[in-house]
Amino acid sequence: MKDTLEALSTADKYLGLFEQNRDLISNGEPQFMKEMRQAAISSFARTGFPVRKEELYKYTHLEPVFDGELAFDFAPRKISFDDNELFRCDVPMLDSHVLTVLNGFYYDPGKPPLYEFDNGVVYGSLREAIQRYPDLVSAYLGKKAHVEHESFVSLNTAFSQDGIFLYVPENQSLEKPIQIIHLLLSDKNQMVHHRNLFVIGKNARAQVIICDHTLSPHMFLTNSVTEVHTAENADLDILRLQNEHNNSCQVTNTWINQERDSRCQHGTVTLHGGMVRNNLHVRMNGEGGEVNALGLFLIDKMQHVDNFTVIEHASPNCTSNQHYKGVLDDASTGAFNGKIHVFPDAQKTMAYQTNNNILLTDTARMNSKPQLEIFADDVKCSHGATVGQLDEDALFYLQSRGISKDESRLMLMYAFADEVISRIKQPALQDRISDLVHKRLRGELSRCNNCAMHCQD
Amino acid sequence: MLIIKDLRVNVEDKEILKGINLTVNAGEVHAIMGPNGSGKSTLASALAGRDYFDITHGKILYQGKDLTELDPEERAREGIFLGFQYPVEIPGVSMVNFLRTAINSLREYRGEEPMPAGDFLKLMREKKNLVEIDSDLTNRSVNEGFSGGEKKKNEIFQMALLEPKLAILDETDSGLDIDALRVVANGVNKLRSPERATIVITHYQRLLEYIIPDYVHVLYKGRIVKSGDSSLAKELESHGYEWIKQEVES
Numbered sequence: 001m002k003d004t005l006e007a008l009s010t011a012d013k014y015l016g017l018f019e020q021n022r023d024l025i026s027n028g029e030p031q032f033m034k035e036m037r038q039a040a041i042s043s044f045a046r047t048g049f050p051v052r053k054e055e056l057y058k059y060t061h062l063e064p065v066f067d068g069e070l071a072f073d074f075a076p077r078k079i080s081f082d083d084n085e086l087f088r089c090d091v092p093m094l095d096s097h098v099l100t101v102l103n104g105f106y107y108d109p110g111k112p113p114l115y116e117f118d119n120g121v122v123y124g125s126l127r128e129a130i131q132r133y134p135d136l137v138s139a140y141l142g143k144k145a146h147v148e149h150e151s152f153v154s155l156n157t158a159f160s161q162d163g164i165f166l167y168v169p170e171n172q173s174l175e176k177p178i179q180i181i182h183l184l185l186s187d188k189n190q191m192v193h194h195r196n197l198f199v200i201g202k203n204a205r206a207q208v209i210i211c212d213h214t215l216s217p218h219m220f221l222t223n224s225v226t227e228v229h230t231a232e233n234a235d236l237d238i239l240r241l242q243n244e245h246n247n248s249c250q251v252t253n254t255w256i257n258q259e260r261d262s263r264c265q266h267g268t269v270t271l272h273g274g275m276v277r278n279n280l281h282v283r284m285n286g287e288g289g290e291v292n293a294l295g296l297f298l299i300d301k302m303q304h305v306d307n308f309t310v311i312e313h314a315s316p317n318c319t320s321n322q323h324y325k326g327v328l329d330d331a332s333t334g335a336f337n338g339k340i341h342v343f344p345d346a347q348k349t350m351a352y353q354t355n356n357n358i359l360l361t362d363t364a365r366m367n368s369k370p371q372l373e374i375f376a377d378d379v380k381c382s383h384g385a386t387v388g389q390l391d392e393d394a395l396f397y398l399q400s401r402g403i404s405k406d407e408s409r410l411m412l413m414y415a416f417a418d419e420v421i422s423r424i425k426q427p428a429l430q431d432r433i434s435d436l437v438h439k440r441l442r443g444e445l446s447r448c449n450n451c452a453m454h455c456q457d
Numbered sequence: 458m459l460i461i462k463d464l465r466v467n468v469e470d471k472e473i474l475k476g477i478n479l480t481v482n483a484g485e486v487h488a489i490m491g492p493n494g495s496g497k498s499t500l501a502s503a504l505a506g507r508d509y510f511d512i513t514h515g516k517i518l519y520q521g522k523d524l525t526e527l528d529p530e531e532r533a534r535e536g537i538f539l540g541f542q543y544p545v546e547i548p549g550v551s552m553v554n555f556l557r558t559a560i561n562s563l564r565e566y567r568g569e570e571p572m573p574a575g576d577f578l579k580l581m582r583e584k585k586n587l588v589e590i591d592s593d594l595t596n597r598s599v600n601e602g603f604s605g606g607e608k609k610k611n612e613i614f615q616m617a618l619l620e621p622k623l624a625i626l627d628e629t630d631s632g633l634d635i636d637a638l639r640v641v642a643n644g645v646n647k648l649r650s651p652e653r654a655t656i657v658i659t660h661y662q663r664l665l666e667y668i669i670p671d672y673v674h675v676l677y678k679g680r681i682v683k684s685g686d687s688s689l690a691k692e693l694e695s696h697g698y699e700w701i702k703q704e705v706e707s
Contacts, residue, residue: 394547397599398559400530400532400539401533402562403555403562405530412550414549
């Protein structure tokens, strides 16, 4: 009873906040957006936040975080800083087109908010895309990310005002990968929403890198949604690098809808962040599709990372692979819930899932739960989960060759992580991530990315 | 180089070595033979510094220093090498990375600069030829997917690379066919030198036809019960361990 009441009052706060700022949020938007927001907030009013007992959020209780004293920006704040000085992304020297999102709003002063190429490729601010391409956006936005029963998605749909829009028309591809850098910078504890929409057309190809960073030591709460549509035979790679400081909380909701024969790879590398919950839903909506969901997290101190992945095999002949690995040190905690749902007509499905974790201390904790719901009979499905320590025999072998105990442990931890890193398809990106992982394991990776402010843990 | 005095070793409160005395000088090859369960591997592991072997009594002096005060990596840096009986597989750690890190740890210990990549690859090629190890094996993860013979050759290859002062080869011949045995023995023989001491632990006399020892010791129920020269190995071959057991029991 008490839990429900508490949940309602936090939810009420957000309902009230939405009502008070509805006009500001929806300012100048086409009707379809206003309707979408209304439907979303109504849904949120019905569901509220997930309560402590709710199975899906058993290990990650987010409601208290949403209940905190948080500031909200309903318009981009005028912040002037020289981005070269204040920030350098840790995935440097990648030949990519960088798009910056600051506190949930597209940020590129003096430049157009939307890039439009001769081949029809469009990317940039979602807010701008809603104005300029309402038909295109309304055909996809909110169509697959459910607002029913998904509190965080409905909250995001109601509140989110900007993010990145990417459209690659049929048969086209990107000149360079796009690198979306989400920055959080504030003088108070802040809540941020942002929404991305990626539409990849028939036979089209794209590569997206997303980096999440914090630039000031305040507490940040981000609730983000990324919706992805891949048409027939499209090819999309997404890699998300989570590197916010340990005083932040990040909830990501990624919804991918794959039409026939399309291929997606979605990787999440979590290096820092106080509390991170990644929800990934993939729907294999057409025959012959393939999805690879990779995850790697390296955490210590009191970090908490929870990866929840659902693959829906709604069509026959599709292949899915979930490969998530974690290394947990100190008193960090983690969870993995990997669900494979094979629909009755999805024959010849191949669905695989592996979750391996290493605990470096007695105080680290990992909860791993595979869930297989298989309703077709001609399928190949497997799952496996391990939670263990570093191999003592391997450690001794390395030491017996003169390698120090610390260095031996690092070599083994890196070897463990490398299984996921080696699956990143682009060599340049793989190298960068490998480098970052090495640094993270040695404790050499900064959380605030060379910013001048002093961070507390 | 190595003086073992009255060594007693426990494993999980069970006494395995019951007072070992052994002296090994530079340039010598000592063979330690014995039936299964006599404590041969325990001796090797205790010398290498594996932590679940408890030394309850006695001393191990290596170059005048008390060996028990050194961690496994320190022992390695001081020039001790253990060729494992069952080399572990380490997926994800490449052979090259592993060996380079090992070599550079040794060099750092000796106050030398790390070896440049080019020089290291050259050194690897040299040693590969010496012990006749396949190029393929060094492109992979440590021991991953190696056959028994390949794993043992890999141990000798590492020995060639690290150039230890004291090499302890724990049942280097177990699981090998005659050809692999010859290659391994050949490698060990090529690495014999007046500065190096080698302890060859083996169950069978066969290896000792290729690696001719200076001294042979028989380990039985945690004690060295008989020592001699290489002819002792031949006697064991004729009469088996039963002969030793009877001698000891009476």
